[in-house]
Amino acid sequence: MSQDSIPVAVVGVGHLGRHHARLYASMPGVTLVGIVDQDAERAAAMASEYGCEVIPQVEDLPGRVRAVSVAVPTAYHRAVAEPLLRAGCDVLVEKPIATTLDEADAMVQAAADNDRILMVGHTERFNPAVLAMARAVERPRFFEVHRLAAFTARSTDIDVVLDLMIHDLDLMLALDGTDPVEVDAVGVAALTDKVDIANARIRFASGCVANLTSSRISADPIRRVRVFQARTYMSCDTVQRTVERFQLLPREGAAPEIRHDQLPVDEGEPLGNELSAFIDAVRSREMPRIDGRQGRKVLDLAFRVNAAIEAHPARQ
Secondary structure: OOOOOEEEEEEOOOOOHHHHHHHHHOOOOEEEEEEEOOOHHHHHHHHHHHOOEEOOOHHHOEOOEOEEEEOOOHHHHHHHHHHHHHOOOEEEEEOOOOOOHHHHHHHHHHHHHOOOOEEEEOHHHHOHHHHHHHHHOOOOOEEEEEEEOOOOOOOOOOOHHHHHHHHHHHHHHHHHOOOEEEEEEEEEOOOOOOOOEEEEEEEEOOOOEEEEEEEOOOOOOEEEEEEEEOOEEEEEEOOOOEEEEEEEEEEOOEEEEEEEEEOOOOOOOHHHHHHHHHHHHHHHOOOOOOEHHHHHHHHHHHHHHHHHHHHOOOOO
């Protein structure tokens, strides 16, 4: 470990946490010290693969690491993250930040009280295609968003709004930049006892409207964000990482021209970009773009979507 290397650990090396470990292990300026996981066999396998230790308990981390990725189930986010923040560790917690606003508030307060970094893992914000699209967004008027995924048993402890749609709720808040003033939504539980497909229509203070559809029972994966603004339409495919743009360009003495182009998209893995941003924040002590307060704001909007779904129950 060099003097300038940031010692880190990962708590929870399941579906997402194992990728945190993989990326930290190869990241310049970072030393993956250890892994904490309730599954001892899985922890040992990950530690062996990435050249780090199995650390028995979360309580053993303070003093050994400066930063921790928390990738345990959402129900345990506060229980793991808050003590780490109070013990002096910077924390990246996977989305959603918590299961309740009170839990989110406790984590945000713990970070503030102890001058710690608390970042929330809304990975799609770091997708290179989204970053390319965001640079071209200017006073958007309408968003049409589809996020459809095949069914898996993973994350069925939460509904599709907190599992999938929350990515796009975060994007809408970031791209529009104003507060949501009206939320309407419908949803259906199909393969689980929680909502598996949902549609939400959100109006922002700017006047912009977002129409979002999320499903975890689709035959084909689709992740697409369409943006409509003055004289411009963009379609961002976050799976293929492409951004198409159509612009209406006025021409003096002639009919307007419709210009079609592809926006340049950088290379890079979204989660890798996210972890690099977290480490940059740890090193610089500057708040990340998606800090605990932003994560709490997104969670609040997700709860508003779910409240709207409950207010309009689907036909049984």
